[in-house]
Amino acid sequence: MNAETPRAITAAGLTKSYGRHHALSGVDLQVQQGEVFGFLGPNGAGKTTTIRVLLDLIRRDGGELNVLGHDPRTDGVRIRRDVGYLPGELPISSRRPARELLTYLGDLRGGVPRSRVDELAERLSLDVSRPIRGLSKGNKQKVGLVQAFMHQPRLLILDEPTSGLDPLLQQEFLTMVREVRADGRTVFMSSHVLSEVQDVADRAAIIRDGRIVATEDMDALRERASRRVTLRFADPVSRERFAAAERVRDVVVDGDTLHCMVDGSPDALVKLAAEHTVLALTSEEPDLEELFFTHYNGGDAGTDGKAGRDAS
Amino acid sequence: MPRNVFGKYLRDNLRALLGWMVAVAAVTLLYSAFWPSMADSAEAMDEFMATFPSGVLEAMGWQDLTSAEGYLNSTVFALLMPILMVVAAIVIGTRAIAGDEEDGGLELVLAHPVGRVSVLVQRFAAVVVFIAALGFASFLTLAVFAPTLDIDIAVGYLLAATSMTTLVALCYGSLALAVGAVTGRRGLALTTGALFAVIGYVGNTFALQVSELEWLRFLSAFYYALDPNPLANGFDAGFTAILIAVPLALLVIAATTFTRRDVAV
Incomplete structure (x- = not known):
């Protein structure tokens, strides 16, 4: 009820370890309401882990976190009501048609008008009557986008949203993102390539080895990109x-x-x-590794290998 | 259209359910259809059975084959029908959490405004309905065909016997579901369920011949279901309660861990 909470996400010192592997070693983020925020980093840097912590799928070991005014650990359900989430992969193998999945997911949120689903499906040229199992990677990605956008959430969390989409649909997707921003809603999208977010993001954070190495205006980042x-x-x-x-x-x-x-x-x-x-x-x-190499980490970038698994 | 986690899980597994129901009904019918000819040659069969040492018969789960109860106990309820039900239960119980988690579907559902306990309980309820439907297929087959096959057992006793077998399946299905909910590992859920089912089956048959292994039967759901001989005696309150308490206890254990752990790591 605090009227002056302009932040959609505030994270301070998030940590998460799996045994001896430190997936997150102190992630700090401030995402303003109404902005499009790019979350950049090479595969395995901790992007997906961070996103899963935001959604309370993974529990942080330490640090402070506030999403839409609440702590995911205690108010996960409440937060997720206002969040649309696109997973990095949507490997649903059901034989049921895409529409059934979309209706079901909408019902989990208390119902989403059919017209809204149809409108989004049409924009992305997705045939919702086809079984999900038979869909190509790109079409599955469209199903994921429809379910993330359909209830017009206050915060969209998108993990590698444009992977698998052809260039024309990428443009349509970017238009959808801009519409969300024009609505005063927030978009948090991850990517391992700068170009995916540089056209639409206002600001971006770069994560590497579980730590935020830079948060910048997109223009400044573009300026430095090699x-x-x-x-x-x-x-x-x-x-x-x-x-x-x-x-x-x-x-x-x-x-x-x-x-x-x-x-x-x-x-x-x-x-x-x-x-x-x-x-x-x-x-x-522009190669993100190159970006670190030339501007942020001096010598050690790229030498210690991408330890750990590909978390995306 | 399914409106919730419970309905959606059943809908997604409807084809599998129908397939298993046909299999369970077919096996039930196949065995019981031989009863009339078996009854005719009862004396010859008795003599044949007398040539075995009694331990062998018990080990094979064979009883007196000259009465309808004994015949059904030795055939329908001793081997293939319960094994089919237990296998189906372990498969569906594994898929409920761990299987869906490893396939990536659970992550999407849990990113929605649903609590973990709610998802777990709804999936468990769907597993219960799934297994109950299999038991019902077996019961219905027996109840419908018993009169034409000269099986003179009251419907209530048929219901008791199939219910007990259904509860056995539910025990092992719940175990697979619970291990999956605690660990998130499909393989572990499947093998734990299967391992305990095998121990349980052996514990109530072969192990009875070895006095050092007799205690094994207390770990066996089959023992609690079959030892009271429900075809002849109907429901046994105490043992039925045990077979209901075990799945519920497993659900509680699963819930306490599932709400605390990381999902889709």
Whole structure:
């Protein structure tokens, strides 16, 4: 009943261990109400564990946690009433049609109008009359999205929401996320690749080895993101000129092909390249590991291996 | 459309239930259908049986084959029907929590505004209904065909006998469910249920021949169900209470642990 609780999620020092394996070693998060919050980290970093702690599927060993004004340990049912959750995988193998599962899950929440389910299914072009067992990964993901969005929850917790969706549906999904934000509701979405959240998130936290290593505005993060660019020219080019360009490093020229890393804006590189005839340009996704390596952890990033299992 | 965890679990397992019901009814009918011809050759059978040492007969669960009760006890209720029911119960009990958890379905349900105790109790209730339906299939088969097969046993006694076997299945099904709820491990739930069922079966048959192993029968649900001979005597209040108390106790143990542990790790 506290009118001035603008935070959807507040976590301080969350810890969780399985035997000697520390899945979470002090996670701090502040997610404001009405924002889209990206939760980034490599596989096995603790994203899914954190999400499961938020939902009270996993009990934290220590730390403070508040979700929508309550502690999941004591008020789990109450919190989950206002939360829509998309699991990292929806491996339901029922022979029953998707509609039955959606109706059932809606009933667990006291009922969701059929029209609402139909509307979402149509937007995602999902045929709800088909048995879940036969659905492709992408279609299962759509079922998961429909059940997460259908009751218009105050907080959406989405674990790797766009995996398996084709680009067109990813756009539709992002539109749905923006609508939720426009409604003043909150979205907390995890991903192991920056590009999945960079178009829609306001802020993002980066988790690594069970610890939050950075929480930043998306713009700042984008600014720092490094991507690997490959250019192929009609004629051989000089390495030196490109190596001298702003924000460009690790330049390798192999005849008419140039490989390099670009930190942040590729403006200087593009302008330089425009002096030549460009036959092809590829730009790889910014790599999160790369992001740590260059900006956060200095030397040790990537050396101690991704200990532990893939928790996503 | 199922509206709750209980209904949904039954709906998801309806095909399996119908399959098991047909199997249980078929086995019941198959054995009892031989009774008329067995009754005709009762004397020859008696002589044949007399050639065995008495220990062997007991070990095989064979009794007096010249009365309808003895025949049914030695065939329908001694072997295949209870084994079918127990196997079905262990399978459905394992799936209720641990199986669903390892498949990833439980995580989704528990992310909804439902309490863990509620989910556990509803799934348990569905398991009870599932097993009761199997017992009912066996009872119905016996009750319908008894008159035409010259089986002269009152319906109430048939009900008592099939109910006791149903409770045996429920004991082992509850054990599988409880182990699954405590550990979340499908394999462990399945093997624990099966192990105790085998111990229970052996404990009430072969182990009776070895005096050092006689105590085993007290661990056997089969002992509490079959020893009072419900086909001849009807329900035994004390032993029936034990067979009801065991699943309930297992449910309580499961609930206390299931609410505390991590799910889907």
